[in-house]
Amino acid sequence: MSVNKVEVLQMLKRLEGTKQYQEKIGYFKNGKFWTYKDSLGYETIGYGHLVLPGEKEHFKNGITEAQANQLLEIDYQKAIDGTNSLNLGLSVDSRWYSLVTVLVFQLGLKGFSNFKRCIYALKTQNYATAILELKDSKLYHQTPNRIDQLIKWVIRG
Numbered sequence: 620m621s622v623n624k625v626e627v628l629q630m631l632k633r634l635e636g637t638k639q640y641q642e643k644i645g646y647f648k649n650g651k652f653w654t655y656k657d658s659l660g661y662e663t664i665g666y667g668h669l670v671l672p673g674e675k676e677h678f679k680n681g682i683t684e685a686q687a688n689q690l691l692e693i694d695y696q697k698a699i700d701g702t703n704s705l706n707l708g709l710s711v712d713s714r715w716y717s718l719v720t721v722l723v724f725q726l727g728l729k730g731f732s733n734f735k736r737c738i739y740a741l742k743t744q745n746y747a748t749a750i751l752e753l754k755d756s757k758l759y760h761q762t763p764n765r766i767d768q769l770i771k772w773v774i775r776g
Contacts, residue, residue, distance in 0.1 A: 634721065667694070705719065705738060711741055714772070715746060740752055
């Protein structure tokens with residue numbers, strides 16, 4: 620089972636809200652993405668980019684689809700760097716590695732680092748335990764569909 624960058628970026632767009640979905644709910648209009656509050660009340664734009672305090676002014680007139688894709692690429696690379704810093708080892712299946720990257724994208728490295736038992740299960744290739752740990756988390760109770768979708772994506776290969 621292998622996964623490529625394009626597949627992960629497509630998964631992130633589905634999870635964070637495709638352009639079509641955002642158009643339907645009003646976050647994409649007049650050819651631009653606009654800021655919105657995520658489920659925790661944080662300002663977000665494009666495909667799940669957390670708007671930092673110093674960026675607010677930059678996004679006040681919305682961003683184009685190309686700019687949203689560029690932000691996604693930058694945020695994806697940060698998530699990859701964060702995932703690499705977890706030292707999961709070379710033996711972790713690439714799909715599981717991608718799942719961790721998606722979760723680091725969503726939660727930040729600091730947030731995902733709290734999943735210590737899940738990380739240990741991944742390092743020891745105990746994927747069944749990793750699934751149980753994900754399902755026994757506050758994150759799962761907040762976003763069960765997202766986590767279930769990610770688990771199915773990893774398992775189906």
